[in-house]
Amino acid sequence: MLEAFLYFIQQILNGLTIGSTYALIAIGYTMVYGIIGMINFAHGEVYMIGTYVSFVVIAGLTMLGIEYVPIIILAALTIAIIVSSSFGWAIERTAYRPLRGANRLIPLISAIGMSIFLQNFVVNAQGARDVAIPPMISGGWTFGTENFQASLSYMQLIIFIATFICMSALTLFISKSRMGRACRAVAEDIKMANLLGINTNRVISATFVIGASLAAVAGLLLGLYYGVANPHIGFIAGLKAFTAAVLGGIGSIPGAMLGGIILGLTESLTAAYISSEWKDAVSFSLLVLILLFKPTGLLGKQEVEKV
Amino acid sequence: MSSHKKFLKLGAAALLAGAASVASAETIKIALAGPVTGPVAQYGDMQMIGSKMAIQKINEAGGVNGAQLEGIVYDDACDPKQAVAVANKVVNDGISFVVGHLCSSSTQPASDVYEDEGILMVTAASTSPDITTRGYQMVFRTIGLDSHQGPVAGNYIADKIKPGNVAIIHDKQQYGEGIATSVKTTLEEKGVNVVMFEGITSGDKDFSSLIAKLQKANVDFVYYGGYHPELGLILRQSAEKGFKAQFMGPEGVGNNDINAIAGPASEGLLVTLPPSFDKNPANADLVKSFVDVGQDASGAFVLTAYSAVQVLADAMVKTGGTDTDAMQKAMREMNFSTPTGDIQFDEKGDLKQFDFVVYNWHQDGSKTEAK
Numbered sequence: 001m002l003e004a005f006l007y008f009i010q011q012i013l014n015g016l017t018i019g020s021t022y023a024l025i026a027i028g029y030t031m032v033y034g035i036i037g038m039i040n041f042a043h044g045e046v047y048m049i050g051t052y053v054s055f056v057v058i059a060g061l062t063m064l065g066i067e068y069v070p071i072i073i074l075a076a077l078t079i080a081i082i083v084s085s086s087f088g089w090a091i092e093r094t095a096y097r098p099l100r101g102a103n104r105l106i107p108l109i110s111a112i113g114m115s116i117f118l119q120n121f122v123v124n125a126q127g128a129r130d131v132a133i134p135p136m137i138s139g140g141w142t143f144g145t146e147n148f149q150a151s152l153s154y155m156q157l158i159i160f161i162a163t164f165i166c167m168s169a170l171t172l173f174i175s176k177s178r179m180g181r182a183c184r185a186v187a188e189d190i191k192m193a194n195l196l197g198i199n200t201n202r203v204i205s206a207t208f209v210i211g212a213s214l215a216a217v218a219g220l221l222l223g224l225y226y227g228v229a230n231p232h233i234g235f236i237a238g239l240k241a242f243t244a245a246v247l248g249g250i251g252s253i254p255g256a257m258l259g260g261i262i263l264g265l266t267e268s269l270t271a272a273y274i275s276s277e278w279k280d281a282v283s284f285s286l287l288v289l290i291l292l293f294k295p296t297g298l299l300g301k302q303e304v305e306k307v
Numbered sequence: 308m309s310s311h312k313k314f315l316k317l318g319a320a321a322l323l324a325g326a327a328s329v330a331s332a333e334t335i336k337i338a339l340a341g342p343v344t345g346p347v348a349q350y351g352d353m354q355m356i357g358s359k360m361a362i363q364k365i366n367e368a369g370g371v372n373g374a375q376l377e378g379i380v381y382d383d384a385c386d387p388k389q390a391v392a393v394a395n396k397v398v399n400d401g402i403s404f405v406v407g408h409l410c411s412s413s414t415q416p417a418s419d420v421y422e423d424e425g426i427l428m429v430t431a432a433s434t435s436p437d438i439t440t441r442g443y444q445m446v447f448r449t450i451g452l453d454s455h456q457g458p459v460a461g462n463y464i465a466d467k468i469k470p471g472n473v474a475i476i477h478d479k480q481q482y483g484e485g486i487a488t489s490v491k492t493t494l495e496e497k498g499v500n501v502v503m504f505e506g507i508t509s510g511d512k513d514f515s516s517l518i519a520k521l522q523k524a525n526v527d528f529v530y531y532g533g534y535h536p537e538l539g540l541i542l543r544q545s546a547e548k549g550f551k552a553q554f555m556g557p558e559g560v561g562n563n564d565i566n567a568i569a570g571p572a573s574e575g576l577l578v579t580l581p582p583s584f585d586k587n588p589a590n591a592d593l594v595k596s597f598v599d600v601g602q603d604a605s606g607a608f609v610l611t612a613y614s615a616v617q618v619l620a621d622a623m624v625k626t627g628g629t630d631t632d633a634m635q636k637a638m639r640e641m642n643f644s645t646p647t648g649d650i651q652f653d654e655k656g657d658l659k660q661f662d663f664v665v666y667n668w669h670q671d672g673s674k675t676e677a678k
Contacts, residue, residue, distance in 0.1 A: 003523070007519060011516055011519060014513070014515040014516050014519065015516075017513075018515075123344065128344040128346070128348055129346065129348055129349065129564060130536055130539075130564055130568055131567075132539075132567040132570075134570055135543075135547065135570070142549065148522060149522070149549065151548055151549065153547060153548075155547075222512070226512045226513070226540060226543075226544075227543060227568070228536070228540060228543075228568050230536075232510070233512070236510055236511075268515070268516045269516075271520070272516050272520060275505050276506060276507045276516070277479065277506040277507070280508060
């Protein structure tokens with residue numbers, strides 16, 4: 001009995017860990033959609049670049065003989081955020097801004113093109129193979145009986161805390177700051193916001209930069225957690241995060257958080273009680289079901305079609 | 308060795324004849340198809356260096372029937388869709404010989420094209436039994452089958468390890484699931500308790516749920532059918548979660564990348580691999596040629612790829628031309644003396660005999676034979 005309960009707890013913890021990182025990446029999709037009504041298909045690559053940059057920084061600092069882990073991680077975090085948000089900004093400048101006002105399909109294609117370009121850019125610059133770093137933060141707590149030990153690693157705890165901090169900061173930023181208010185105004189009606197003197201181009205750039213920074217945080221966290229990256233990880237992570245954003249209601253920030261957690265839990269519980277083989281099938285069936293009954297997603301609101 | 312001598316003789320003849328026919332310096336093109344990029348590019352490297360070395364050696368010895376061989380690399384990235392595109396490109400480029408592909412799931416669709424177009428294909432690495440069970444004439448391989456490899460692994464587990472609860476995990480791909488099924492059958496025949504048989508998604512990064520499940524089922528032995536990127540992560544995450552079981556995998560997990568991914572957790576992994584042909588004293592000179600140019604001949608597919616090229620060249624010599632239909636008939640009759648031993652093909656195009664060996668993998672990337 002106790003064992004079954006511990007097993008359940010363990011799977012919930014696993015699901016929350018993976019779900020938190022889906023949520024971090026999903027924010028980027030949902031914010032961009034909320035503001036310009038488009039899906040940024042290059043967002044998964046920004047996450048991938050975040051992982052690569054943190055690996056480079058970690059490897060570099062370790063080679064320089066710096067061994068104090070918090071310093072290495074802080075440095076990796078800072079540099080990953082700076083580089084990834086520059087990429088986010090550049091993606092908006094090159095793949096979206098020149099096409100502002102064009103048919104909605106056109107920026108979609110240019111974003112897919114950007115995604116393919118970035119993947120191949122990293123393949124050429126860093127090689128197509130898996131790169132790995134040794135575990136930086138090991139250990140954790142275990143609890144349970146002799147037969148089954150549930151565990152919560154320090155790394156998982158760090159992921160929870162970091163996600164919580166990022167999400168709280170983002171919520172505060174959106175609801176309290178001047179730029180946050182401008183974001184909400186632009187999301188509601190971009191033309192009106194423009195007429196009222198809001199620099200909408202700046203707001204859109206800021207949205208891409210914020211989304212990219214959170215993706216960089218996810219990139220670092222997942223990079224540390226798994227210890228492995230290759231140039232193609234952005235595709236699957238992007239797909240999952242996009243699913244999470246749609247599940248929660250694309251365009252809604254709390255929806256992306258909720259969607260990420262639900263997706264993570266569904267995956268982990270399916271793997272636990274049915275089979276790993278059915279993980280993706282069940283998650284995506286859930287998505288279809290939710291969209292059938294609630295086409296706007298869990299927390300999405302009915303929106304007037306933007307022209 | 309005899310074939311090497313044959314090449315030397317031929318080479319001498321070609322030199323003499325060459326004076327008369329320098330103008331017709333024709334080349335016979337061989338497509339070298341396999342993953343040059345992508346997650347399993349490391350195996351592609353093994354195949355490429357082996358086949359290129361064979362081409363170089365044969366050309367140094369005077370070529371085949373007076374013509375030089377030329378290897379042209381095609382990248383399929385171990386992706387079935389790209390493999391078919393590569394096959395069509397080979398057809399368009401007018402090439403009649405292929406050494407490759409590497410991944411079984413690539414070789415299978417590509418071989419449909421080759422069979423239709425009369426292109427002779429020898430794979431040095433694809434071990435899925437399905438490839439040669441379709442009655443194709445143009446498809447050969449210089450490596451054993453999963454149906455050979457599975458029983459070797461299964462018998463070793465049952466006879467030497469004698470584990471309590473075995474879990475078999477696979478990546479749902481042709482290669483991984485095929486070999487996992489074969490291991491399962493062997494274990495069940497031997498009465499070993501297989502408590503779990505489950506697929507994962509290739510490309511997945513998070514195996515924490517799976518590991519918790521293995522822990523709960525009190526598994527003490529895990530067989531993984533698939534490639535190193537996933538097994539590396541499973542090993543690493545198992546170590547972090549404190550899950551201690553003996554792991555084992557097929558030759559698709561046995562390369563240095565698994566050490567980079569799993570680190571110390573890769574120590575003691577059991578791997579079934581083709582025998583270390585590079586350790587055979589008869590190959591010492593050849594191995595030295597690899598070392599001289601900074602290459603490593605110990606990869607599982609280096610010398611099987613060498614043999615694949617040599618088999619093609621020998622068949623060209625035997626039939627005195629490059630007619631692929633005559634060659635495939637001859638290849639089923641001939642004895643080939645290659646760095647991977649004296650080999651013969653059966654009707655299906657498989658080797659009549661090929662032994663896999665169980666190795667202990669070490670965290671520095673070396674391996675020792677498991678006793």
